[in-house]
Amino acid sequence: MTAPAPTLLDRVDRLPVGPGAPGERDTDPRGTVAALAVDGCLLGFYAEAHPADDGWWSRALTAVAAYAGAPAPHQCGSNLDLELEATPFRDASPLTDAVLRLVRAGGTDALTLDRIAAESGRDPDWVLSMHGSVQELVDALVARVAEQAFDDLLPAHDEPALPELLAACASSERVVAMVRFLALTGVELDPGAVDEVRAASPVARGVAGLSDRELVAALALDGWALGSTARRYPWPETVTAGVAAELRALAA
Secondary structure, eight states, X not given: OOOOOOOHHHHHHTSOBXXXXXXXXXXXHHHHHHHHHHHHHHHHHHHTOSOSOSHHHHHHHHHHHHHHTOOOOOOOXXXXXXXXXXXXXXXXXXXXXXXXXXXHHHOGGGOOHHHHHHHHTOOHHHHHHHHSSHHHHHHHHHHHHHHHHHTTTSOTTOOOOHHHHXXXXXXXXXXXXXXXXXXXXXXXXXXXXXXXXXHHOTTTTTOTTOOHHHHHHHHHHHHHHHHTTOBTOOOOSOBOHHHHHHHHHHHO
């Protein structure tokens, strides 16, 4: 007999709780939960763990913005491209397409000159003459996708804050650029964590009737489950007591 999926409160109770980073004060647990929920959206998309339909995503962005007291992102049909969202690691450029397919299948370790040349139908010497080295090719792609994700949303070299992240998440092109950035910079999700989210998350399971507060909590918990176990993804070791209390209140 299959065990029932854990409740949101069960998942909150399993979070590691600690004092936070040295010198860090627990002054904005709500902001931290909102950021975790955005991580849940993006990492869930990267993991292919959440439903492919766009309805819950639009609602999630509005719910997270309202919860955090941030401006609601502008969402319009012209910014949506469901075909692009369905194939985020394919590209019209044969060389870019080859790099994306290889990195998606085998991580950055799969990006060798011979493999890229074979997958793209290019001669290895041509690849080197155009880009210098595999690392220079990857660096150029990383710079391009970062610009596609946040161009015109941020001053140069600034880190995106919650309003900018929400605005980026309202565009299919930007969301795809962000997950391509994760793949090209070596972020790899733990398969066990992905399976856990698929089994435990009410978003992944398509549970109907979630309130906006429950939706924010579920996405934040998905963000923690995927982000805390990912390779090459900077992440704290614990949540603060304030964040745990905020999540518990949302899930209750």
